Amino acid sequence: MSLTFRHSEILDIARRDGKVTVEGLAEHFNVTLQTIRRDLTDLAEAGKLERVHGGAVLPSGVTNIGYEERRGLFKEAKLRIAKACAVEVPEDASVFLNIGTSTEAVAHELLRHRNLLVVTNNMNVPAILVGNPDCQIIVTGGQLRRADGGLVGKLTTEAVSQFKFDLAVIGCSALDEDGDMLDFDIQEVSVSQTLLRQSRKVFLVADHSKFRRTAPARIASISEVDAVFTDQPLPKTLEARCRDWGVRVVVAR
Template identity: 45%
Template sequence: MAGRRGQIIDLVRRQGFMTIEALAQQFGVTPQTVRRDINELADEGLVQRFHGGAGLPSSTENIAYSNRQVMNLDAKRKIAAEVAASVTDHSSLCINIGTTAEEVARALLDHKGLSVLTNNLHVASLMAGNEDFHVVVAGGLVRARDRGIVGEATIDLIRQFRVDIAIVGISAIDLDGTLLDYDYREVRVAQAIVEHARKVYLAADASKIGRRAMARMGHLEQIDILFTDRPPPEELCRVMENVGTELRVADEAVGGDGGPGDAEAGELEE
């Protein structure tokens, strides 16, 4: 029993979220047995209970960057491909901090004529490799742990531009639609990015849904399209329907009439 629960903790830490069904299949036990395991682990603070599964426990700090790079990597790549398919050549973009954002940057490398504003040095380095791209780095304080750039100087520069599409990641999405993160400085930059874009695409794998964090970035009502890898809980789907946020599930894009060509393409506007 202890061995199985230890393995559940390990799977949740590596994947970010595991469904009850997947865990039951993994260990050859009933869903009821998995629920009991999850309940006991949650009572000890080792995992967090969610509808249909278990995720990482709530925290005031995010997981280490090196761990986040490999967590849910397949899901992030599928999401990134879906986002990239919704961006036309010669668009102007703003891409923020996060490992999902970095996968989106990779997926965009075959596009033509993109103008990119970013506060993510990993994204800047990736996209500068395409000589057909125009890349602007929003200067400020560089965080050693993930090469993200934050601070007042970053916000001031972002406010000088207006882009076709903001592509943002997030650490947590509450089931009432609130968007949450761990670093208040990062949140302030993300808010500026959202405010200065014609359209906002949120890229977040399913492990972020129902997760908790302290700093409020905004609400799904500010998001045009949520790109994820699994259908969200019904509660969140109702919120999205009420506020008009389109849902795109990787490999099975749903909802709305949107798609490639939705946003007007153009250079960064100062």
Template identity: 40%
Template structure:
């Protein structure tokens, strides 16, 4: 099927960014949201992208974007989120940190903290934080994935259950509008569930592309999360869920005039 120039540019944008909202697209193209929704529906019917709540996604529900691409995807947003999270973690705290590039951004943002005790199944985080002042990093054992070096599985879960920490910093692939949390792989989600169970406070760190993104495996619910950190206003449909669950919301908005 032949797409018009707007639809072709829309498709290229979604493929490049991973997720784009209807409002962003409508503003960029100078058309109504209804026009953009029709474009998205047509492209989705042709299996060129995925319809998601409030926008379009290039992501499959069964496979994540390659790690090399995720490291640079929405990097500015992830760094703003990370800086805000770091402001809510004190010195001399114990912290669980899981897989994910946003969690890795938080690890970098904690570089000026002292006396941290960090337990992680993410070797990238372990290598980043092992030199921090008066801090100690404990790397979980288990099966290491070739695609991103993440460690997960039954051995990892048993290791995590030995600890009870002050904070957990978690990334996740998807937050659905009813508050359900999802990710792509069973072993990874079970490992994250174990981290949630062993933390006094759970900080969920996600950029705006994760809202309504299709993902396969259920991981938990917002009722288990102390605070949600993101980079843009959350979808309105999620606000009643946050109020019901008592989950605090922090938005690391982009500063006006920032380059």
């Protein structure tokens, strides 16, 4: 079977089943696992699928990929991003970390920072930063989103509004070429919008997969952040907008 026809059939199976697995496709086409991994990488780079652990799913503009799946995606890229971001997080500072696997990666890189006050609506962050005895941790409270340990809603927004942070490190679900940061949960968007108003400086951490995704809820323009930490150069249109807005882009190699 030609590559083109195999790619087309892989997409048909993904549309039918919602997800494809490397082992299942290798058996279906009677080819090696390596061949299927290359196929899925090609389709992901073309924006037709999103890689997840053991396979791929259709890119969705309405529902986010499951948390455990997201945690397994682009681990090395997230680590590089987190290291580059953490270098610029000052000691003796108040810092907010929001919901997301990229911000959790940043938390790991803050374990040796001194005299931090970290506020978060991500229940996974305290479990990480408890290993830093020189870090005071405050959890916002709010409605628990069991899928990923995020805290959202009115109580969370009200808690965030009580602070003025030196720095906020945030993630998002997608980055539009128009320069908009996007997400799936309108309650989380409300928290992020409040956070932008309550922070002296904002860092966005986003791996390259966010450039190819979309989501229905707008957080804000990327012009409202000070720096973007990512693992690959931004799309040219978005890169030009960041340059015009004075938003620094750090590509972690």
